[in-house]
Amino acid sequence: MAGKIRVGIVGASPSRGFASISHIPALRALPDFEIVAVCASSQQSADAAAKHYGVPLAFADPAKLAAHPDVDLVTVSVKVPDHYVPVMAAIDAGKHVYCEWPLGRDTAEAIRMRDAAARKGIRHAVGLQGQASPAINYVRDLIAAGHIGRVLSGTLFVNAGNWGKTIDRAYQTERANGANLMTITGGHNLDVLCHCLGEFRELCAFAVSQRDRIPLQATGELIAKNVPDQLVVSGIVGDGAVVSCQVRGGMTRGHEFLFEIHGEEGDLVLAATSRASTQRQELSVQGARGVGEPLTEMAIPAKYRWVPETVPQGSPYNVAQLYARLGEGIRGGTPVTPGFDAAVTRHRLLDMIVRASETGQKQMA
DSSP, X not given: OOSOXXXXXXXXXXXXXXXXXXXXXXXXXXXXXXXXXXXXXXXXXXXXXXXXXXXXXXXXXXXXXXXXXXXXXXXXXSOGGGSHHHXXXXXXTTOEEEEESSOSSSHHHHHHHHHHHHHHTOOEEEEOGGGXXXXXXXXXXHHHTTTTOSEEEEXXXXXXXXSSSOBSOGGGGOGGGXXXXXXXXXXXXXXXXXXXXXXXXXXXXXXXXXXXXXXXTTTOOEEEOOSOSEEEEEEEETTXXXXXXXXXXXXXXXXXXXXXXXXXXXXXXXXXXXXXXGGGSOOEEEEXXXXXXXXXXXXXXXXXXXXXXXXXXXXXXHHHHHHHHHHHHHHHTOOOSSOHHHHHHHHHHHHHHHHHHHHOSOEEO
């Protein structure tokens, strides 16, 4: 493909939403991309977003955005239950797609999108941005290179502040919508664990709802909730490492994220440096080898940064890293990782966790 990759964003807003704080600043900092179109829930909102961002095309219908000849790539950054329609419209139009995680409301939706994309031969990426994090990829390569010897265990915990005493989005209380503590925070962080250590071979889990009703943050209205607000997963991954992962709903203090990895020859630690979610921040890396040696900070090599220094840190950074990878796939006609196939793998892991929790029985991959 000659020239810039022209992007249409479904879910653009001047004042709110993940696209406004991540996708748009990321794309604006990448010289190979250009935002040419936006789509919102109404034409009035779309026109306002286009004017705010200086974008020439505005749509209220994602199918019309996808069909426009000036759009090469469609980014879908709307709430999870609304992913399917714009993703399929983009695929039907033969356009490349970047969709936020979770890909679908459930595994069946994700499979339909993956298979449709494969039939069309388009390039596709899913927003599991942890796989584009410099720190996470550095740790993954250190482990693969035997830096800490055979991995014996891993322990990960993370906070999910939105599922506490109140909730700010009512649709995240309904399991059928596919957007909750287990799928969003759990999915992102379990993906980090598996990216570093390998997929689960067997697991046990507790996906627990400690509140069956929760107040809406804006109004105080009590609404029914049938999704977990606490998640614990333990099992065996990769070459036999024993792991545990806990997602703690409602925590807004203490460590935001911590991933400790113990090997026969040493240890590695990934830790939060801010209160942002794991995939939206720069993580620190510490390591130690030998007996009695203290953990020390490890500088992340420059080769793990694929984007210009002008890309803003925080929410846009790993999104930009993933766009850089997607751009290479579009220009080279090669598969992109993480793509929709990776999303299906993660959806299937969530299904295993639900079965383990509901049956009380260990699940085998």
